[in-house]
Amino acid sequence: MKSILDIKEKLIRTIGEKRFIHSIGVMETAVDLAKKYGVDEDKARMAGLLHDCAKYRDHLYLLKRVSDFDIILDDMMLQNKELIHGPLGAKVAEIEFGIKDKEILSSIYYHTIGKEDMSLLEKIIYIADFIEPGRTFQGVDFHREYAFKHLDGALRLSMDNTIKHLVDKGRLIHLNTIKARNYLISIEKSELDA
Amino acid sequence: MKSILDIKEKLIRTIGEKRFIHSIGVMETAVDLAKKYGVDEDKARMAGLLHDCAKYRDHLYLLKRVSDFDIILDDMMLQNKELIHGPLGAKVAEIEFGIKDKEILSSIYYHTIGKEDMSLLEKIIYIADFIEPGRTFQGVDFHREYAFKHLDGALRLSMDNTIKHLVDKGRLIHLNTIKARNYLISIEKSELDA
Numbered sequence: 001m002k003s004i005l006d007i008k009e010k011l012i013r014t015i016g017e018k019r020f021i022h023s024i025g026v027m028e029t030a031v032d033l034a035k036k037y038g039v040d041e042d043k044a045r046m047a048g049l050l051h052d053c054a055k056y057r058d059h060l061y062l063l064k065r066v067s068d069f070d071i072i073l074d075d076m077m078l079q080n081k082e083l084i085h086g087p088l089g090a091k092v093a094e095i096e097f098g099i100k101d102k103e104i105l106s107s108i109y110y111h112t113i114g115k116e117d118m119s120l121l122e123k124i125i126y127i128a129d130f131i132e133p134g135r136t137f138q139g140v141d142f143h144r145e146y147a148f149k150h151l152d153g154a155l156r157l158s159m160d161n162t163i164k165h166l167v168d169k170g171r172l173i174h175l176n177t178i179k180a181r182n183y184l185i186s187i188e189k190s191e192l193d194a
Numbered sequence: 195m196k197s198i199l200d201i202k203e204k205l206i207r208t209i210g211e212k213r214f215i216h217s218i219g220v221m222e223t224a225v226d227l228a229k230k231y232g233v234d235e236d237k238a239r240m241a242g243l244l245h246d247c248a249k250y251r252d253h254l255y256l257l258k259r260v261s262d263f264d265i266i267l268d269d270m271m272l273q274n275k276e277l278i279h280g281p282l283g284a285k286v287a288e289i290e291f292g293i294k295d296k297e298i299l300s301s302i303y304y305h306t307i308g309k310e311d312m313s314l315l316e317k318i319i320y321i322a323d324f325i326e327p328g329r330t331f332q333g334v335d336f337h338r339e340y341a342f343k344h345l346d347g348a349l350r351l352s353m354d355n356t357i358k359h360l361v362d363k364g365r366l367i368h369l370n371t372i373k374a375r376n377y378l379i380s381i382e383k384s385e386l387d388a
Binding site for chain 1: 270273354357358361364365366367369372373375376379380
């Protein structure tokens with residue numbers, strides 16, 4: 001693995017200053033959440049820093065890189081620029097940033113769409129991306145506090161927000177996000193029933 | 195097939211007066227939509243009348259009947275009382291009300307969860323259930339008008355409403371509904387691109 005300074009230099013050249021600042025915010029929030037929930041802080045730091053390492057602006061360039069790396073994506077991902085950079089980012093982090101750790105790579109892969117039965121690190125990166133200090137949507141302060149009290153509850157609320165936002169914008173909703181949310185609700189129910 | 199009077203008598207005994215009145219509303223709305231969109235009015239009438247023929251109140255009784263008929267449902271359907279009565283209703287309509295028409299049965303099956311690439315009759319029953327005269331939710335008048343102008347648009351909006359309602363209530367969302375909505379958006383996009 002390269003030094004974190006090398007990684008930061010390469011990252012800022014790749015994704016630009018604005019997204020780099022967002023990535024630093026996600027990194028710091030992820031480290032705080034990792035401390036709270038007993039997750040490896042170094043992994044949280046690296047996953048937070050690199051989660052958007054393939055968030056290139058140009059849709060055709062995203063598709064070209066997906067093709068270059070032989071990444072298999074479903075139709076909805078290919079149609080939707082916002083969804084490509086997670087899976088592509090996991091590959092870019094591995095090949096171009098030298099990250100070998102599977103947990104970090106998986107957190108990058110799933111940070112936009114989520115999935116059923118996420119690992120703690122995957123949950124932390126998903127939520128950190130939602131509540132990092134640069135986010136200013138209505139209610140963000142509540143989400144920030146809640147994330148440090150109830151990780152699964154905060155994860156579900158952030159998915160609720162995402163789903164309603166996509167509905168309001170008339171955009172496609174990836175089935176993984178629905179499966180992830182349904183899974184969390186089933187877990188809540190089984191905990192209540194227990 | 196029994197006479198429509200026999201069917202109405204049997205239906206009111208099965209589901210009670212309140213739900214029977216709702217079913218008459220769906221039936222009448224479905225017939226109006228069928229006229230508008232060139233669909234067989236008799237099929238729309240029967241599908242509208244019988245769409246809730248298995249909407250029994252008791253969850254255990256619903257599950258018992260599913261088991262009696264050897265109906266295969268996914269886990270989410272089995273957990274969710276609201277989702278069972280569509281598939282079960284298709285079977286009850288066939289066996290107990292003597293309906294043989296596959297299009298009618300399919301409209302009953304999918305009237306709650308929807309699916310990709312729905313038939314005109316399936317769309318009509320789904321929307322009629324949403325806008326029948328007994329419905330009083332905010333914005334229902336807009337939905338009623340829109341259904342007679344743009345069937346697919348109205349279908350998508352009713353799914354949008356359903357998804358947001360389920361999110362707000364913390365309830366599971368069936369993947370079919372998301373697939374159905376994504377399908378409609380993809381169709382809209384391909385029409386715009388054409």
